[in-house]
Amino acid sequence: MADQQFDMIVIGAGPGGYVCAIRGAQLGLKVAIVEREHMGGICLNWGCIPTKAMLRSAEVFHLMHRAKEFGLKADGIGYDLDAVVKRSRAVAKQLNSGVKGLMKKNKVTVFMGEASLPSKDRVSVKTDKGTEELGAKNIVLATGARARELPGLEPDGKRVWNYKHALQPPHMPKKLLVIGSGAIGIEFASFYNTLGAETTVVEVMDRILPVEDAEISAFAKKQFEKQGMKIMQKAIVQKLDRSEDKVTAEIETGGKTERMEFDTVISAVGIVGNTEGLGLEKLGVKVEKAHVVTDEYCRAGEGLYAIGDLAGAPWLAHKASHEGVMVAELVAGRNDVHQVKAETIAGCTYCQPQVASVGWTEAKAKELGYEVKVGHFPFIGNGKAIALGEQEGLVKTIFDAKTGELLGAHMIGAEVTELIQGYVVGRQLETTEEDLMNTVFPHPTLSEMMHEAVLDAYDRVVHI
Incomplete structure (x- = not known):
């Protein structure tokens, strides 16, 4: 028997999970939320928000260089990368505290720890103080996703980075390779290129920003090349040879392989859902390509839901939030629930x-x-x-x-x-x-x- 009983337990406090918990509480449900690391999840702490803070710094830096155009004078223009990062982290911290406040305001019970599902209506949470056993007829999986790691391209935090390393860089890249030209890759390419890094972007598909309309992709490519970026399409990074101060990349394109040297590599080749350690196999939950399979209302089984990045594309915070609202309303028995459809969701990329x-x-x-x-x-x-x-x-x-x-x-x-x-x-x-x-x-x-x-x-x- 569970120590504590709830109407709904949400696992993961990212933009899907915490919004789901708030909406459930608004509808009169007794709600618990479990988070193993940061309130606000990847988006708030290591994704959407801190990257936009850094990109804003790059945008202002870019405009400072254009001062003469606007009849203004600016001399000795420069930047302090540590200060840029410090501001970015402060923005994330402010919003992280805000989510904690929202949980308290809405009377959502928060458990900080690692969750697993011993059965379809129970959640076991390993906390610093021991194990909490929670029960609920409705459990919402909102565990998010992490960066995909390809064999041989794994980040090490020194010369090869994932998004977390790129948000707290150990050095300013001089010659940068970005693998992948989706939103994450292009935003980091745009940031570091604006600050002066000689930037090369490698994309396996036939165009950059491959989910966008072909005309927009072509326009973007021209703009990025004007800014000094090198764009390689239909190209594959086969291998990275690492040394203390450089990385040599073997890049195959058009049947030819060339070796190019960089001092920094950012891997942005997609994401995989955080499905491990939850006990989903025992519950008969279907997982395909590292994402939980659901119906159109995010149902993954009886009394079990999966939302946000865990449930697949589009991997967007606002999609996760609206799925969270939809699920909370289903659990509360509302009969006017609005279905979230992928084609109604806007995608935004904050490059230049x-x-x-x-x-x-x-x-x-x-x-x-x-x-x-x-x-x-x-x-x-x-x-x-x-x-x-x-x-x-x-x-x-x-x-x-x-x-x-x-x-x-x-x-x-x-x-x-x-x-x-x-x-x-x-x-x-x-x-x-x-x-x-x-x-x-x-x-x-x-x-x-x-x-x-x-x-x-x-x-x-x-x-x-």
Whole structure:
């Protein structure tokens, strides 16, 4: 018999787990949450938040170099990497404390320790003080994921780094190799390249940012190369030979292998779910490609749910949070539960320039059988973008030619990670091209490009 009984136990206090716990408590459930390391999980402590703090420092540094453009003077421009990292860690710490406060405010019982499931309705937690036995009819797995390690490319924290090492670097890279061009790889490449590292990005697929629309990927590649990055596509790092002060990489591309020397390597080749040690095998939980298999409502078995990175792509904090809300509402017996669908979730990459998208790419929409209307609008045609000195960018929209449904939107340029939400809301409200064309966008704003990209899809564009 369990020592303590709850209505719902959440394992993992990342953006999926802690939000699930709060929503459950709001609905009157007696909730416990178990966390083995940091309240707020990877996102808050070692991912989304601290990386954005570091990228903001790089952005300000970049703008300082452009002072003359804006009629300003800035001499002796430099940076202190230790101070940049210190600020980043302080931001993460502030938010970590905030999550602890939210647990207390919502009367969620917190257990710091390692969880396992002896049976489908019990959780055993190893804490500093011993083992706690907890019981609940509903258990939510929100244990997240960790960096994938490929044989021979394993990080060592000295010359070969994962994301944690890159957030607390032991040195400033002079010649950097980034393996993988998804959001994590490109954000670190952008950060270190802006601070002066000679940066090479290797991507196994035929284009960088492979989940994005092909036009956006191509635009991004041109911008990164303008900034001095070397981009290698359809390339594989076969081997890393490590020494005290350098790493020699064997990189195969187009059937040829070349050896290149770097002083630092960042491995960003994807993630694997934290499924080990929970006892999932005994419970009959299905695990495929290191992720728990669930139905469309995140159910992994009777009274058992899996949310967030553990349950597979898209690996995004906001997807995890909304799955957490959905599961809490299911457990509480709500009959108006809103299903979380991958194609409604925006993806944002905070490189320079920023990238953001929601819905289908043009290729995917055509693959699904849609006849499409596509609109584009460049940043160079927007007054606010020119005033900001941010003329490099593009907004692309994709509509169903038959119904006018907004199928997808894709952007690259300044502040697009903030702009994308307009299209996200539009899709959620099942808007059509007519609704968007009749919406009055304020002037002068970057958001006007969103309007013009819709107009362009229907041959009504005004400012190009």
